[in-house]
Amino acid sequence: xxxxxxxxxxxxxxxxxxxxKPEGGPDLYEIMERACDYYREQLKAAPRAIEYLKGRGLTGxxxxxxGIGYAPDGWQNLESVFPSYADKSLKEAGLVIDxxxxxxxYDRFRDRIMFPIxxxxxxxxxxxxxxxxxxxxxxxxxxxxxxxxxxxxxxxLAQARSAIRAAGxxxxxxxxxxxxxxxxxxxxxxxxxxxxxxxxxxxxxxARPLGxxxxxACPISRTTRPCDFSFFLPSTxxxxxxxxxxxxxxxxxxxxxxxxxxxxxxx
Numbered sequence: 001x002x003x004x005x006x007x008x009x010x011x012x013x014x015x016x017x018x019x020x021k022p023e024g025g026p027d028l029y030e031i032m033e034r035a036c037d038y039y040r041e042q043l044k045a046a047p048r049a050i051e052y053l054k055g056r057g058l059t060g061x062x063x064x065x066x067g068i069g070y071a072p073d074g075w076q077n078l079e080s081v082f083p084s085y086a087d088k089s090l091k092e093a094g095l096v097i098d099x100x101x102x103x104x105x106y107d108r109f110r111d112r113i114m115f116p117i118x119x120x121x122x123x124x125x126x127x128x129x130x131x132x133x134x135x136x137x138x139x140x141x142x143x144x145x146x147x148x149x150x151x152x153x154x155x156x157l158a159q160a161r162s163a164i165r166a167a168g169x170x171x172x173x174x175x176x177x178x179x180x181x182x183x184x185x186x187x188x189x190x191x192x193x194x195x196x197x198x199x200x201x202x203x204x205x206x207a208r209p210l211g212x213x214x215x216x217a218c219p220i221s222r223t224t225r226p227c228d229f230s231f232f233l234p235s236t237x238x239x240x241x242x243x244x245x246x247x248x249x250x251x252x253x254x255x256x257x258x259x260x261x262x263x264x265x266x267x
Contacts, residue, residue, distance in 0.1 A: 028147050031082070031093045032116075032124040038081045039069025039114040039127075046070040049113055052132060056177060062184045065159060067116040071109035071129060078107050094126065094142040109140065115176040117148070118158040128155070128176045139175070155179055 043049055043063070049070040053063060071077070078095060079085040085105065090096045096105050112129030119125045126142035142148055156179040164170045173179055 026087070026089050028089060028093050028145070029123050029125075031089055031095070032126075032147065034081060035078065035093075035095055035127075036067055036069065036114075036116050036124045038078070039071055039109075039116075040067060041069075042072050043068065043070040043114075046072070048132060052113065057181055057184060059184065062180060066156075066180050066183070067124070068180070069114040069116070071107065071112045071114050073111035075106040075110065076104075077110075092145060094145045094148070108142070111135070112140065115155070115180070117142070117153060117155055119147075119153065120158065120161075122158045125153070126150075130177065156183070159183070 053068070058068075076085065078090065082090060085096075091098060091105075095108055097108050098105050109127060109129040111133075112131050115128040115130070116124045117126040117128060126145070126148040128142075129140045131138055131140070141150070144150060155176055160170065160183075171182060173182060
């Protein structure tokens with residue numbers, strides 16, 4: 001938007017996030033960091049979650065780079081993490097849910113692989129949770145909060161910024177796991193495009209958001225920067241699987257499936 005505005009001589013106001021610290025209350029960034037640390041520690045003791053990540057081609061090094069964690073099954077696990085589980089700031093941060101009509105507060109994320117969403121300053125502002133097994137919804141995201149406005153954030157940008165700048169290109173993919181899996185096999189991935197290749201699983205739910213992003217990028221590409229949108233994958237192929245099937249990364253991906261849980265964190 002900024003590039004487009006400048007191309008026609010306009011200046012847009014700088015975005016100022018809503019306050020993250022209620023008057024006299026705790027810092028929401030600190031709350032999110034504490035939750036993130038808890039989820040990361042829980043992953044180390046969750047063999048089922050580790051086996052899932054290994055099966056998707058991830059190593060412990062990649063999991064640590066993205067701060068991936070695990071929210072245990074159970075309704076009030078965060079009660080042991082914060083001094084007051086009843087604190088309204090936990091709800092403001094999107095970590096808990098208060099049932100309509102009363103009832104006990106409970107954790108928003110349960111039995112899920114946790115993907116921290118970072119802002120441009122690399123602070124945790126939200127989470128995406130991928131269910132283990134066949135539960136629904138498959139992915140559960142944080143609600144919009146004083147820290148998090150979904151339309152303004154791009155998952156993986158904080159980790160990829162330097163690589164995108166160095167390579168002058170980016171690969172934009174659909175989901176959290178796609179970003180992380182491709183990070184294990186590509187040097188630059190997922191970002192605001194200079195030259196961009198958009199990949200989807202080929203399903204309608206996957207193609208639709210990528211189509212929207214492509215259309216949003218086109219006005220900019222016509223006026224300032226080239227932006228190429230190349231392909232959509234067949235519905236039978238996972239985006240995250242493509243990197244593992246090509247060359248050396250494929251052999252590495254196969255090797256980690258046979259490792260022990262402890263060696264996962266040393267890879």
